[in-house]
Amino acid sequence: MEYARKPSSKASANVYEIVSIFAKVCRLKSIGVISSEKPNPEITSTNNSCSLVGKSSDGAEEKECEYVEKIHPQPSEIISKGNEYEHEILKLFNTILALKLAYIRLQEAHVPYDAEKIKAADECVVSELEALCKMKRAYKEKKLSKHRGNPSLLTHLSKEIQAHKKLLVELDSQIKARDSEVLLLQNELMDLELKNKDLVEEVKRQSCSATGDVNVILFQDAYKAVSKSIHNFAKPMISLMKASGWDLDLAANSIEVGVFYSKRSHKKYAFEVYIARRMFCDFSLKSRNDDDIMRFDDPFEALIENPDSDFAKFCRSKYLLIVHPKMEGSFFGNLDQRIFISSGKHPRTPFYQAFVNMVKWFWVLQGIASTVTPKAEVFWVQRGSKFSEVYMECVEEDTKSVGGGRSNLFVEFMVMPGFKIGKTLVRSRVYLSTMVKS
Numbered sequence: 154m155e156y157a158r159k160p161s162s163k164a165s166a167n168v169y170e171i172v173s174i175f176a177k178v179c180r181l182k183s184i185g186v187i188s189s190e191k192p193n194p195e196i197t198s199t200n201n202s203c204s205l206v207g208k209s210s211d212g213a214e215e216k217e218c219e220y221v222e223k224i225h226p227q228p229s230e231i232i233s234k235g236n237e238y239e240h241e242i243l244k245l246f247n248t249i250l251a252l253k254l255a256y257i258r259l260q261e262a263h264v265p266y267d268a269e270k271i272k273a274a275d276e277c278v279v280s281e282l283e284a285l286c287k288m289k290r291a292y293k294e295k296k297l298s299k300h301r302g303n304p305s306l307l308t309h310l311s312k313e314i315q316a317h318k319k320l321l322v323e324l325d326s327q328i329k330a331r332d333s334e335v336l337l338l339q340n341e342l343m344d345l346e347l348k349n350k351d352l353v354e355e356v357k358r359q360s361c362s363a364t365g366d367v368n369v370i371l372f373q374d375a376y377k378a379v380s381k382s383i384h385n386f387a388k389p390m391i392s393l394m395k396a397s398g399w400d401l402d403l404a405a406n407s408i409e410v411g412v413f414y415s416k417r418s419h420k421k422y423a424f425e426v427y428i429a430r431r432m433f434c435d436f437s438l439k440s441r442n443d444d445d446i447m448r449f450d451d452p453f454e455a456l457i458e459n460p461d462s463d464f465a466k467f468c469r470s471k472y473l474l475i476v477h478p479k480m481e482g483s484f485f486g487n488l489d490q491r492i493f494i495s496s497g498k499h500p501r502t503p504f505y506q507a508f509v510n511m512v513k514w515f516w517v518l519q520g521i522a523s524t525v526t527p528k529a530e531v532f533w534v535q536r537g538s539k540f541s542e543v544y545m546e547c548v549e550e551d552t553k554s555v556g557g558g559r560s561n562l563f564v565e566f567m568v569m570p571g572f573k574i575g576k577t578l579v580r581s582r583v584y585l586s587t588m589v590k591s
Contacts, residue, residue: 156458157319219463226469245288251490271452369577375518380569382511389423389507409566413586415549418427422548422568424582429569431475432515436522436531443520452513456499468512469494472505527575535566544571546580561587 219499255277262270394401405423406412446464449455456465472494481491484504493500499509522529534545540562548568562585571581 174365193399195261206561228463236444241288241292243283248281248284248288252278252285255281273435285479359411368521369485369574370576372518372521372525372529372572373579375514375521376569376572378514379432379511379518380582382514383425383428386507387421390428391421391424393504394480399483412565412584415586419549419584423566425567426566428475428511432471432512433570434474437519438529439519440522441520441523443517446513446516451506451510453499453509455503456509460497464498464516464567465497467516468499468509469497471512471515472508475508520549522572525574530573532571532573532581534564534571534583536564536566540564540585544578544582545581548582548586549585563587 183445199454255274259271259274259278262274382407391401394404401420404418408423408427412423441463444451445459445462446455455462456468459465473491478488478491482488488499490502490505494505499505532544540547545564547562565584565586567581567583569582
């Protein structure tokens with residue numbers, strides 16, 4: 154025929170694969186060459202189709218048709234029930250061959266291009282594909298009908314269904330049990346979250362309380378350090394006053410008039426009062442950073458590093474307040490140090506360094522006072538007040554020296570004020586006597 158052309162080696166390989174698959178499905182015992190017996194008419198028709206291809210193709214096409222003849226099994230080689238499938242297999246081969254020929258016609262219709270031939274070949278290809286689909290559906294329906302009519306198979310399937318249903322019920326019960334467990338765990342989780350919330354609040358409260366307690370202890374330590382630093386600065390100041398010819402009795406009496414001192418050496422407390430009153434003047438609870446001062450062993454180094462800091466300004470203002478010009482003039486013979494400090498500088502003299510060491514602890518005390526909770530409150534003790542161990546602390550180490558015991562002691566003057574922080578009291582420091590003030 155004119156439309157027949159030599160098929161490609163790839164197409165031959167595809168036909169070979171298809172034939173091999175169908176041969177395995179049909180469980181053929183072997184594949185041999187067709188015997189000399191008279192072939193089946195349908196096989197003859199297939200051979201004729203191949204012959205048509207051979208007339209318009211070269212020797213390779215003839216070999217392919219010859220291969221198609223060889224692949225058909227003989228009836229004697231088909232296993233039991235093979236005859237039942239022989240007709241369907243041959244029909245399938247014929248349809249595949251017809252599909253192949255239709256596809257070849259479709260290719261030939263493009264060279265040269267012929268729209269009518271293309272349309273006719275396309276319809277032929279579609280028709281053969283539909284025939285293959287119909288055969289596939291028929292085969293599936295046949296297999297399904299056989300299974301339906303097999304009681305043993307139905308029994309087996311029924312048992313499997315029952316087993317799966319039972320498994321489904323067990324899984325459903327497990328799911329319900331797990332859901333109940335999840336719900337129980339969710340309730341426990343909610344209870345734990347509430348308990349955790351309460352614990353967090355308790356920890357915060359205790360942390361604040363502990364922090365407050367620590368700050369109170371630090372405040373008490375700083376208060377003691379302030380008292381000691383006042384005493385340490387009063388010593389060189391009294392020494393300079395003696396060296397400058399000051400009348401210490403007159404000076405002490407000018408600070409606290411009419412005080413009865415059990416010992417003459419106790420007049421030093423009058424000078425400590427002078428210093429403390431001016432240092433505690435305008436005592437501020439403003440928050441400040443003490444780290445810049447505490448990181449130095451010598452606070453004077455902090456002034457050298459930053460001569461215009463808040464601490465430096467605090468030192469300058471307190472020095473000008475405590476050291477009177479007449480006092481400084483009598484100490485040093487001039488006011489050069491005062492002028493130097495007023496200009497914003499800090500002289501490295503022993504007197505000024507001792508003063509800076511004292512001011513450091515006042516600075517720290519104010520910083521700690523601003524952090525304690527509840528807020529620190531200052532209280533003062535009036536002269537003539539009866540001594541109370543709850544609110545007062547005697548500056549004298551041995552109160553027996555004043556005589557008469559503690560019950561008849563009265564305050565001559567207060568050296569340092571006391572502080573009240575919540576229920577905690579930091580006792581004021583006072584000088585006592587037995588004289589009853591009218």
